Amino acid sequence: MNKRLSIIPLLAVVLLLLCSCGGGSTTAAVSGGDTVRFKYAERLTVVKYDGYTVATLADPWNKGRTLHSYILIPDTAKAGTQTDGKGLTESLRAQTGAAVTVVHTPLKRTVVASSVYCGLLISLGKGDAIRGVCDLKYINQPWIKEQCRLGRIADCGDASTPTLEKIIDINADAILISPFQNSGGYGRLDEWGNPIIETADYMETSALGRAEWMKFYGMLFGVEDKADSMFNDIEKRYNELVKLARTSTVSKSVLVDKIAGPVWYVPGGRSTLGRVIADANAEYPFSTDNNSGSLQLTFETVLTKAGNADVWLLRYDGKNPLTYPTLLSENQGYSQFKAFKERQVYGCNTSTSTFYEDTPFNPDLLLRDIIIITHPDLSGLGSTRYFKKVAK
Template structure:
């Protein structure tokens, strides 16, 4: 009997170990390989997908974890902690114009049931649908009308997180998943564009999103290779005074990276910021007064002139690009800059290369920037 008991215990122990091994194998998933994006990771399991967003302001911390579960399947018994999202999303309230444009490119515009900050959404179709009552204007993005959002019964809310925002107030209390669109915190243009793949998973068009990103990636590198052959490398100044300060893109920002990829020299290329840097006018003049090209964004119903620029700030005429009339303006009111460039950096790169290296042939016409006239 003693030997029988020992044999029984050995078999039982072996069976228990085997059960643990099986359970361990069941918890293993397939990691989705991202080529450039560093702020997001995705692992696919049997019956669900886990997407984890890094906190871009606190290293080693998680901003949000999502558990994507097909809407036609039951919720598995054992899933990790996180916000459950039933996919594909059918209705969503969008707080940003760029993600509205993205859904239209996915041919998922009918999924937009509501928008915030309508005045900043320059997409004619969205404006028309709101006017017809087919899309609900939920008000200001910082203080939306909660009742309107609840009435829409969306599957998710899409908004951009900010450092030290203090949360999302009442939006967190209405039991609607909040998708934090932290794509803008990526440090390279292609890394941000690659978030298309994550958004495609949410709306049931993953293959389409993957194909779109592959096309963007390929075209971007073709343009970069073309620019690398240019014999000149002009220095570039970005944007202009806002209020009492001048916000210039940091050296690790997507714009800073694109200037480099377009074979241009950026005065703040060695800076470590991935966002904008606020500087006094005098500092910008001292460091970038002799730059060859000046690119800036503005908002108007007409093309800006040098006289208007001088009317905004009398010091602009001290810059070499002003004196030699090599300034280019991007009117964000009349061009799709904010709608397109985040997920189509190749289009903006084309503009940069065409401006920096006019001798290069085969480029598309300028899409966002226009040369400033007198």
């Protein structure tokens, strides 16, 4: 029979969740547990206790509230500290009003609903834990495609509506899926009963803050030490590039992406991409915006605000390389932008590139590209990896 956790750690966890809704960077250590310190992540708090760990995700859209709490119980927990988590879960949910989920670690048969985490898990040496994926058509990792072809990884449908029957059929122990504001839940997945890991790292306000979440994912998959080491290497490379960019004598401004239908989605000034541009010592027309997500703007608004940007970086999904005539065929108004006129447009074809699999947890790779493009006076960095200059 499973034993209950003692009342002292239980009260400590309740106090922790009451104090930590705002994110990991401001949380004080709680008696009875060891708080994991994060240098950059602002929306994640982790406290370790004897035999279990509590991870708290701050709600990105409602300041001061908790999005989700996870009680991580390792399979190797000492006898007497193991628990089914039922009593603890009920107490925490009553105190915070947020979802609380027990996760038995390490995860071994997981569905990954975003290509971002496929790349991360492969880098952490846990590709074998991926047993299902969503949005396979958007995944460019050769290994994932091959495993799907061989039937070792299941195609679980669209990320917005995963196929529950397929998830049950492969006996998945959890699903990693991105939360969205006012999403209304996860449909039939809410009836599943196994852990739904809400991957809210994309709402962090810095590139290193998002990348630091790999420590949490390392805990979930039993490779915490490797995740810590990998992040330390990435942090070192990223900060070295930031220092290098500050030595440049060239200053260029950057426009991002293009209009989609009636809306131009522009990264907010506090988004990870907005902050990478700033760290590259480049100017960003929307840098004063405090949004950590995307802004939904009209063509006219972007033209007014960023029409004189020196460089235009855009991500696109196409069978053929992007050209200037192609851009004009999509919208004649693009000809009004300075970067278009001066042929300073750089495209990243996400249908063939591993941009989305690589850069969220390796932001140094993206930073390097932007520095190369915006600081031609700096040498020794080689050629860009993702963004290529559009042919005339």
